[in-house]
Amino acid sequence: MANEADYVERFTASERAVHLLIFSSLIILSITGLTLKYHESWFAQSIMRLEGGVLFRGKIHRTAAVVLIATFAYHLLSIMFTRRGRDFFEHMIVRKKDLIDGANLIRYNLGLRKEKPRFDRFSCIEKIQYWAAGLAVVFLGLSGFMLWFETLFMMVFPKWVVDLNHVVHSFEATVGFLVLVVWHLYNVHLNPQVFPMNRAWLTGKISKEEMRRDHPLEYERLYGNGKG
Amino acid sequence: MKTYMVDAGKKTGICHKWLFLILLILCMPPLRVAAAGKDGRCPSCHEGRAAGRRGGEKQATQPMTTGLGDSVHRALACPECHRDAGAAPTHKVPLAKVDCSGCHEEAGRLFGRSVHGAALKRGDKDAPSCTSCHGGHYVLSASDQRSPVFRGNLITLCARCHTDVEVQKRHNLPSTEAIKAYENSVHGRLLKEGRQMRAAVCSDCHGSHLILDRRDPESKTNREHIPEVCGRCHVQIYNEYKVSIHGRALKEGKAESPTCTDCHGEHTLTLVNDPKARVYVANVAATCAKCHANQTIIVKYALPSDRYSTYVGSFHGVALKYGDITAANCTSCHEVHRILPAAEAESSINPQNLGRTCGKCHPAMKEAVSIGKVHVEAKKESSPGMYFVRKFYVWFIGVLMALFICYIALDVYGRIRRRRHGQ
Numbered sequence: 001m002a003n004e005a006d007y008v009e010r011f012t013a014s015e016r017a018v019h020l021l022i023f024s025s026l027i028i029l030s031i032t033g034l035t036l037k038y039h040e041s042w043f044a045q046s047i048m049r050l051e052g053g054v055l056f057r058g059k060i061h062r063t064a065a066v067v068l069i070a071t072f073a074y075h076l077l078s079i080m081f082t083r084r085g086r087d088f089f090e091h092m093i094v095r096k097k098d099l100i101d102g103a104n105l106i107r108y109n110l111g112l113r114k115e116k117p118r119f120d121r122f123s124c125i126e127k128i129q130y131w132a133a134g135l136a137v138v139f140l141g142l143s144g145f146m147l148w149f150e151t152l153f154m155m156v157f158p159k160w161v162v163d164l165n166h167v168v169h170s171f172e173a174t175v176g177f178l179v180l181v182v183w184h185l186y187n188v189h190l191n192p193q194v195f196p197m198n199r200a201w202l203t204g205k206i207s208k209e210e211m212r213r214d215h216p217l218e219y220e221r222l223y224g225n226g227k228g
Numbered sequence: 229m230k231t232y233m234v235d236a237g238k239k240t241g242i243c244h245k246w247l248f249l250i251l252l253i254l255c256m257p258p259l260r261v262a263a264a265g266k267d268g269r270c271p272s273c274h275e276g277r278a279a280g281r282r283g284g285e286k287q288a289t290q291p292m293t294t295g296l297g298d299s300v301h302r303a304l305a306c307p308e309c310h311r312d313a314g315a316a317p318t319h320k321v322p323l324a325k326v327d328c329s330g331c332h333e334e335a336g337r338l339f340g341r342s343v344h345g346a347a348l349k350r351g352d353k354d355a356p357s358c359t360s361c362h363g364g365h366y367v368l369s370a371s372d373q374r375s376p377v378f379r380g381n382l383i384t385l386c387a388r389c390h391t392d393v394e395v396q397k398r399h400n401l402p403s404t405e406a407i408k409a410y411e412n413s414v415h416g417r418l419l420k421e422g423r424q425m426r427a428a429v430c431s432d433c434h435g436s437h438l439i440l441d442r443r444d445p446e447s448k449t450n451r452e453h454i455p456e457v458c459g460r461c462h463v464q465i466y467n468e469y470k471v472s473i474h475g476r477a478l479k480e481g482k483a484e485s486p487t488c489t490d491c492h493g494e495h496t497l498t499l500v501n502d503p504k505a506r507v508y509v510a511n512v513a514a515t516c517a518k519c520h521a522n523q524t525i526i527v528k529y530a531l532p533s534d535r536y537s538t539y540v541g542s543f544h545g546v547a548l549k550y551g552d553i554t555a556a557n558c559t560s561c562h563e564v565h566r567i568l569p570a571a572e573a574e575s576s577i578n579p580q581n582l583g584r585t586c587g588k589c590h591p592a593m594k595e596a597v598s599i600g601k602v603h604v605e606a607k608k609e610s611s612p613g614m615y616f617v618r619k620f621y622v623w624f625i626g627v628l629m630a631l632f633i634c635y636i637a638l639d640v641y642g643r644i645r646r647r648r649h650g651q
Contacts, residue, residue: 039546054550109642151592159600164613167606171621178625182632192643 008222010206012084019201021071022133028064030177032057037170065144072137091121094131098124120217129184136176143169270306270313299366328358338437347399354395361385377436380419382429383410409495426461433457433494449494452478454487468565477529484525491515510548512557513539538603554589561585561602577602 011019035044035057048057078085101117102124108116122130146153146165154162188198200206212219296302307313309326329336339345339358347355361377368375376385389395391404410416410430418427433449440447448457455475459466469475469488477485489497491507498505506515513536519525521536539545539558547555561577568575576585579599587594606614 036546039549048550053552054547055552057550106638109638109645111642111645151590154599155592159602160604160611160613163601163604163611164617167614167617167621171618171625175621175625175628178629178632182629182636186632186636186639191639 006208007205008208008211009204010200010211011204013204014078015088016201016204018071018075021067025064025068025071026133026176026180029061029068030173030180032061032064033170033173034177036061037174062144062148065141068137069141072134072141092127092130094127098127118216119214120221121215123214125187129179129187132179132183133176136172136179139172140169140176143172269318273318296365298368299363300369301365301367325357326359332358335437342435342437342439343441344439354389354398356389377431379425379429380422382431383416383419386430406495413493413495413497414499415497428461432460451483451487452481454489458488465565468563472563472565472567473569474567482529484519484528486519490518509553509557512559513545513548516558532603534605535603538605542603556589560589 031047035047036054038044039048048054075085079089080086097120101119104113104117105124107113117124143165146162147169150162153165188194188201189196206215208219208223296304301309309328310323311327311330312324313319327336329340335358340349344356348357363376368378370377370379372378373380375381387407390401390407393404395401396403411420415427415429418424419429435448438448440449442449442451444450445452447453455466455469455478459469474485474487478487493506500507500509502508503510505511517536520531523533525531526533540549544556544560548557563576568577570577570579572578573580575581582599583594586599593599601611604611604614606618608615
């Protein structure tokens with residue numbers, strides 16, 4: 001490892017903990033959810049046995065959901081009440097620049113543009129990930145609660161709303177799952193540049209070199225235009 | 229003592245007439261026992277050491293296989309059954325087969341119409357006659373535990389021929405396995421363990437003298453008569469079934485309408501809590517699906533389609549499939565025997581009654597105002613909301629994935645291109 005001074009903290013311990021809790025609960029939610037959605041397939045059946053039956057599957061799913069929602073709430077609170085959280089969120093807001101960056105990234109890859117778009121703390125790629133996951137948690141959390149307390153829910157709404165809600169939950173979860181598996185997995189793991197993975201989620205650190213390459217605007221804001 | 233009673237009467241003097249009558253009445257039973265079986269001249273050839281020897285040169289006499297003992301026929305004299313024995317002291321030719329219908333007219337008439345009777349008339353060697361089941365000389369009452377036709381012994385009796393593979397082959401009869409399955413059925417077990425001697429035995433369902441092929445409209449085991457046959461013991465259930473759509477349809481001659489055995493089986497019939505039973509909670513849906521997912525029947529009777537697939541895909545269906553036996557199966561909502569169409573006011577699935585029906589498991593639902601459609605097919609015509617939401621997501625996911633893959637391909641392409649250009 002290079003000199004300690006060559007590294008910058010990208011994620012704090014608490015941010016890493018949030019990430020850990022979110023991805024582990026999402027994995028559990030995905031497995032238990034897909035098992036139900038594709039219950040007829042052989043893998044679902046073997047998982048169902050592993051999970052200890054259909055009722056236990058539901059309990060695991062709901063426990064993981066509670067963990068996820070609690071973590072999500074913690075994240076929201078930190079955005080609202082901590083300086084760092086607010087800072088984090090401000091950098092995460094989608095701006096006009098992100099659309100331009102996205103278009104430029106495509107042109108850059110196609111060879112129509114010499115220079116890579118200059119990203120700030122969070123690139124448009126990372127923002128897609130963040131917002132997709134965030135919205136999925138909101139959608140799935142709400143529809144999930146409706147499924148959890150179905151009887152209460154059905155006393156207010158007609159059954160077709162419940163049925164639709166069921167479909168929405170199941171498909172929305174599929175979208176979320178695919179975003180994670182395809183988008184996130186490629187960008188932080190399989191991408192040749194970071195393969196086998198971007199270690200920032202473990203160490204919370206990013207080298208200055210990496211920062212200058214992937215987040216030049218942030219680098220310049222912190223260390224000026226010259227060499228750090 | 230070794231004389232006919234009539235003869236005994238003649239020998240008695242007039243003055244002793246009254247005394248004799250009293251004596252006669254007092255002595256009658258033992259006297260008759262003594263007379264029967266040893267009556268007349270028959271025993272001199274057919275009984276004891278004489279039997280089998282005193283038949284002249286060519287023909288040996290047939291020994292009596294069993295005595296009359298305490299048989300129901302103990303009071304009868306030989307010629308009362310062997311009518312052709314008559315008064316002749318000896319007979320050169322073997323006596324004809326006894327015709328029981330001389331006395332047992334009704335049984336004889338019914339037996340004559342039965343499959344067994346018909347086979348016997350044809351001269352079928354396998355066909356049973358009266359004596360095959362009731363015994364020859366030593367005939368006991370069917371209520372006597374020692375009788376082969378006693379309820380508890382019927383299985384053994386019928387199985388004697390019906391588990392004979394050769395007989396089965398010759399007459400295209402059900403296999404031994406099918407017959408023997410009865411022993412593990414709830415009826416068979418109740419009987420065997422002696423817990424319920426009224427449990428159905430062969431004759432309760434198939435008849436005794438009048439056993440007919442099940443295709444015969446008069447047969448007890450004809451589809452149309454099965455509910456009545458079972459209903460003789462299962463009265464309450466029969467009354468429920470009778471008014472159900474299945475019961476009514478069967479009466480109207482709709483042959484596909486399920487009768488008791490279609491769901492419960494016959495010889496394999498087990499209790500509802502046996503996991504192997506067709507009516508076990510986890511198997512109910514598949515049992516109903518035999519007809520309700522059968523395209524021919526669905527079309528023929530204009531039944532709602534997709535009942536089974538929509539159930540299997542529902543929470544109830546999935547929960548039940550993976551072992552939550554408390555999850556609703558078909559009968560939880562549609563009732564078991566008293567299944568009525570939703571349009572009927574008394575139906576458990578009539579919209580007016582759905583709250584109560586769902587409320588059986590979901591107490592809070594008792595007051596639910598609008599339950600709505602339960603079997604949702606997600607078809608454009610019947611459930612457009614569901615249909616379009618699904619369509620939207622399928623497209624959305626498809627397009628999203630296509631975009632992701634394009635992005636990844638582009639990213640990889642860009643890297644390769646830049647490396648080639650030495651950047």
